[in-house]
Amino acid sequence: MSEQTNGKATRRSPRGEAARKAILQSATRMFSQGGFNSASIADIAKDVGMTQAGMLHHFPSKAALLLAVLLEREARNEIETEAERAKGFDGLTVFLHTLRNNDRTPALVQLMTVLAAESIPDTHPAHEWFEERYETVVKVTIDHVAPMVDVKSLPPGVTVETLVRWLVGLADGLRVQWLYDQSSVSREESLAQFYDTVMRPVLKEPYRSYSWVANLRQEASQ
Structure with a gap:
């Protein structure tokens, strides 16, 4: 699995891909329940069991996470x-x-x-x-x-x-x-x-x- 970063394709590790998938699933559930403003980066990070810094490694902002969802x-x-x-x-x-x-x-x-x-x-x-x-x-x-x-x-x-x-x-x-x-x-x-x-x-x-x-x-x- 790869993604584009600064015009170049970068490959995600299986572990990174699993973390990204867990974040997307959590954000999808939370955003669907109450909208974009119902959940913070901290809420989603806690839900998937990682730090905010760890989550921001995959999605640099909440807006970027919403777009990815x-x-x-x-x-x-x-x-x-x-x-x-x-x-x-x-x-x-x-x-x-x-x-x-x-x-x-x-x-x-x-x-x-x-x-x-x-x-x-x-x-x-x-x-x-x-x-x-x-x-x-x-x-x-x-x-x-x-x-x-x-x-x-x-x-x-x-x-x-x-x-x-x-x-x-x-x-x-x-x-x-x-x-x-x-x-x-x-x-x-x-x-x-x-x-x-x-x-x-x-x-x-x-x-x-x-x-x-x-x-x-x-x-x-x-």
């Missing part, structure tokens, strides 16, 4: 998403599968929810990261969903970007409800229902003939 989570998401696309799944199905994969780790879902809201002020250390992330999510999703949409069927004023922003907004709003009560709603199935009822008329064949909810339930039964 976010990047680690996003890198894992990207790997899973690319694997889905490599299997030939279309853009809308990949979006559903991403929600399913994310919801298997509630602590990370809670982390993203808490920090996304907390980082709205531009003074927050994660503000720029979340701003760029939303721009990227919308752009990438547009690229993969656009080939599925019959633009001539779109109502006046509605674009593929409009549809994608609805999807992102719906997924994020349901995320909050799901965190309060995981038995109350399935984000994946709710989005599939949205495809079946709202998006179906503007999709090209064969996607217009899909029963997204039925396909989802068939996958679950296999």
Whole structure:
């Protein structure tokens, strides 16, 4: 395992990698419970059984640690998403599968929810990261969903970007409800229902003939 330092790749020892992983896990848990300001460097160092100086050897500041937590989570998401696309799944199905994969780790879902809201002020250390992330999510999703949409069927004023922003907004709003009560709603199935009822008329064949909810339930039964 290596990382970039001053433009040069440096290799971490297995012991260093284990310590780094423990710090990230602790920070993820603490930040997800109360936000960035809920835990100090001292709190996290104590939780993983090391000194503050030892922890700062791996992450020079709490802001750097927060960024590492976010990047680690996003890198894992990207790997899973690319694997889905490599299997030939279309853009809308990949979006559903991403929600399913994310919801298997509630602590990370809670982390993203808490920090996304907390980082709205531009003074927050994660503000720029979340701003760029939303721009990227919308752009990438547009690229993969656009080939599925019959633009001539779109109502006046509605674009593929409009549809994608609805999807992102719906997924994020349901995320909050799901965190309060995981038995109350399935984000994946709710989005599939949205495809079946709202998006179906503007999709090209064969996607217009899909029963997204039925396909989802068939996958679950296999």
